[in-house]
Amino acid sequence: MNPAVTASLLTPQGRGAVASIRCVDVIGRLNETHPPLFTAANGKRLVDQPLNRIVFGRWGREPAEEVVLCRIDERAVDVHCHGGIAAAGRIIGDLRSLDIEIIDWQEAITRQSTALDAEYVEALSQATTLRTAEFLLRQQSGLLRDAATDWLSRSEIWSSDTRTYLTNAIEDTLRWSNFGLHLSSPWRVVLAGRANVGKSSLINALLGYGRAIVHDQPGTTRDIVTGETAFDGWPIRLADTAGIRNADDTLEAAGIERAQSELEAADCRLLVMDSSTPPSDEDLQLLDRWSDAIVVANKSDLPDRWGDEMPTQAIHVSALSGDGTDQLAELIVNRLIPTIPKTDAPVPVTHRQAALLTKARNAIDADSKNTFRDVVQELID
Numbered sequence: 001m002n003p004a005v006t007a008s009l010l011t012p013q014g015r016g017a018v019a020s021i022r023c024v025d026v027i028g029r030l031n032e033t034h035p036p037l038f039t040a041a042n043g044k045r046l047v048d049q050p051l052n053r054i055v056f057g058r059w060g061r062e063p064a065e066e067v068v069l070c071r072i073d074e075r076a077v078d079v080h081c082h083g084g085i086a087a088a089g090r091i092i093g094d095l096r097s098l099d100i101e102i103i104d105w106q107e108a109i110t111r112q113s114t115a116l117d118a119e120y121v122e123a124l125s126q127a128t129t130l131r132t133a134e135f136l137l138r139q140q141s142g143l144l145r146d147a148a149t150d151w152l153s154r155s156e157i158w159s160s161d162t163r164t165y166l167t168n169a170i171e172d173t174l175r176w177s178n179f180g181l182h183l184s185s186p187w188r189v190v191l192a193g194r195a196n197v198g199k200s201s202l203i204n205a206l207l208g209y210g211r212a213i214v215h216d217q218p219g220t221t222r223d224i225v226t227g228e229t230a231f232d233g234w235p236i237r238l239a240d241t242a243g244i245r246n247a248d249d250t251l252e253a254a255g256i257e258r259a260q261s262e263l264e265a266a267d268c269r270l271l272v273m274d275s276s277t278p279p280s281d282e283d284l285q286l287l288d289r290w291s292d293a294i295v296v297a298n299k300s301d302l303p304d305r306w307g308d309e310m311p312t313q314a315i316h317v318s319a320l321s322g323d324g325t326d327q328l329a330e331l332i333v334n335r336l337i338p339t340i341p342k343t344d345a346p347v348p349v350t351h352r353q354a355a356l357l358t359k360a361r362n363a364i365d366a367d368s369k370n371t372f373r374d375v376v377q378e379l380i381d
Contacts, residue, residue: 006024007023007092011083019094029099031045033098039064053071055068055070067080067235106118107285116380119349122184123136123349129230131230151170168365182267186235187337189270191241225239226240239266268336271296275305276303363375
């Protein structure tokens with residue numbers, strides 16, 4: 001098998017209006033089939049079709065599939081067919097029968113570009129909002145590559161001043177690592193509190209739809225219930241955890257243990273308190289354990305029973321009426337993303353990029369010019 005002769009499905013599996021398949025170096029094999037797999041409506045062979053012009057035709061033997069092809073360069077052809085599994089699966093099967101290697105789209109991108117370019121394409125495919133996609137498109141334009149190329153140029157003169165400049169430049173880039181990684185993966189916001197404080201109702205109010213089950217029986221939520229949304233264009237994954245309390249039920253106790261683990265890993269924590277009932281020992285223990293969390297005084301539509309014991313920084317909301325939820329969403333965004341990078345700032349968007357930048361900084365600390373240059377070159381290759 002010639003690894004250069006490949007085909008890959010570019011569109012997601014499942015229902016859709018159109019499916020697209022990228023084929024590389026397949027024209028010769030398609031022309032050799034009798035009868036031909038593709039018959040153009042204009043009567044020309046595929047090899048004679050002009051570049052960057054769409055060509056309508058039929059694929060396969062009867063019943064044939066109606067397809068649109070486009071030669072995007074001398075090597076690659078894009079095949080567009082009816083969306084869904086059947087049509088794309090048939091075409092992929094025909095290509096496989098010609099001993100054409102079928103690869104996933106991520107591998108196809110990697111083979112045709114550098115690792116850095118492939119990472120931007122992968123990250124863009126996972127962006128869920130226009131705002132994050134816009135940031136990723138800016139990075140894809142070459143900001144990190146341009147910066148790294150400048151670092152390599154400056155490192156030719158390995159002086160104290162150069163090392164100071166490079167250290168500052170790389171640290172300025174690394175400070176955006178957490179932001180960059182979340183452009184393709186939502187920030188995790190975990191709601192915690194004792195049973196029946198209204199966590200499930202609050203997460204539903206924040207999501208704008210009923211994702212969590214609401215019931216006044218303690219222990220209703222025994223697993224982590226998640227839902228994804230966006231606040232101000234930033235992707236957020238909200239997690240509704242089991243109510244924190246001393247539980248005798250083994251299953252519920254396991255849910256509470258998982259809730260503690262989720263809290264440890266969260267990007268932002270919401271401690272939900274029921275302001276209509278006096279504070280309990282469990283409430284006070286949570287407040288003491290997670291002093292950096294956002295405190296949410298829920299059920300503000302009912303008489304307040306906390307008084308001065310409620311932390312002054314608490315935000316008062318009513319999950320039932322929705323009062324205060326917009327302000328809470330704004331507070332969450334300010335906590336997660338207090339600042340954003342300038343439009344021309346390079347931002348690492350993968351763990352590989354962040355790790356290599358860290359290695360480059362460490363090489364400067366070790367006064368190792370060669371290691372620094374090798375690592376930075378690896379970043380952009």
